[in-house]
Amino acid sequence: xxxxxxxxxxxxxxxxxxxxxxxxxxxxxxxxxxxxxxxxxxxxxxxxxxxxxxxxxxxxxxxxxxxxxxxxxxxxxxxxxxxxxxxxxxxxxxxxxxxxxxxxxxxxxxxxxxxxxxxxxxxxxxxxxxxxxxxxxxxxxxxxxxxxxxxxxxxxxxxxxxxxxxxxxxxxxxxxxxxxxxxxxxxxxxxxxxxxxxxxxxxxxxxxxxxxxxxxxxxxxxxxxxxx
Numbered sequence: 001x002x003x004x005x006x007x008x009x010x011x012x013x014x015x016x017x018x019x020x021x022x023x024x025x026x027x028x029x030x031x032x033x034x035x036x037x038x039x040x041x042x043x044x045x046x047x048x049x050x051x052x053x054x055x056x057x058x059x060x061x062x063x064x065x066x067x068x069x070x071x072x073x074x075x076x077x078x079x080x081x082x083x084x085x086x087x088x089x090x091x092x093x094x095x096x097x098x099x100x101x102x103x104x105x106x107x108x109x110x111x112x113x114x115x116x117x118x119x120x121x122x123x124x125x126x127x128x129x130x131x132x133x134x135x136x137x138x139x140x141x142x143x144x145x146x147x148x149x150x151x152x153x154x155x156x157x158x159x160x161x162x163x164x165x166x167x168x169x170x171x172x173x174x175x176x177x178x179x180x181x182x183x184x185x186x187x188x189x190x191x192x193x194x195x196x197x198x199x200x201x202x203x204x205x206x207x208x209x210x211x212x213x214x215x216x217x218x219x220x221x222x223x224x225x226x227x228x
Contacts, residue, residue: 033106035099046093048086050108054078057104058181063095072189075181086111146192154191155201174222
């Protein structure tokens with residue numbers, strides 16, 4: 001079992017564990033923020049004075065190049081945390097966060113409240129620091145893949161990562177079904193290529209009976225479930 005699988009089995013719904021409305025000391029002053037699709041939660045260079053938990057919906061994390069091109073770092077779903085570098089003392093954002101759903105609900109937590117909650121809950125504090133370390137490791141690996149591997153290999157390794165994060169085996173067929181939150185444009189940005197190239201490669205893998213796919217899922221066919 002690789003490190004991603006270990007993390008996947010240990011992950012918890014951080015929203016259900018941490019949201020301040022569950023704590024008497026913070027409940028009265030706590031509010032949720034709602035966002036429509038394509039609304040920004042924060043921009044690059046905004047003050048980093050909060051972290052955020054996703055109650056429902058999806059959130060894209062990314063940045064813009066000097067040429068104005070969008071680069072996607074992650075797409076996060078219900079229960080996940082973002083803006084976490086503020087915990088480590090980041091003063092300004094070096095990325096943006098944008099809602100991908102029309103009914104995204106976010107729980108903002110100011111950094112001081114987060115530090116208080118972490119101080120009083122050591123197991124949770126450990127999970128937060130582990131999350132931050134895991135994300136740094138994943139970004140480092142992503143950069144390594146972009147620099148040294150060809151496009152098809154980058155796509156195959158990304159599919160393997162999706163399988164670790166979102167996949168489950170169908171009992172009837174033995175195929176691994178991956179219900180993931182990424183568009184082909186997002187995948188292209190993450191692996192450093194164009195959307196048409198991603199589409200061509202996905203269709204090539206489909207023709208070779210390695211995968212099947214539609215807009216919202218990828219299916220790893222049983223005889224080639226291990227794509228590494």
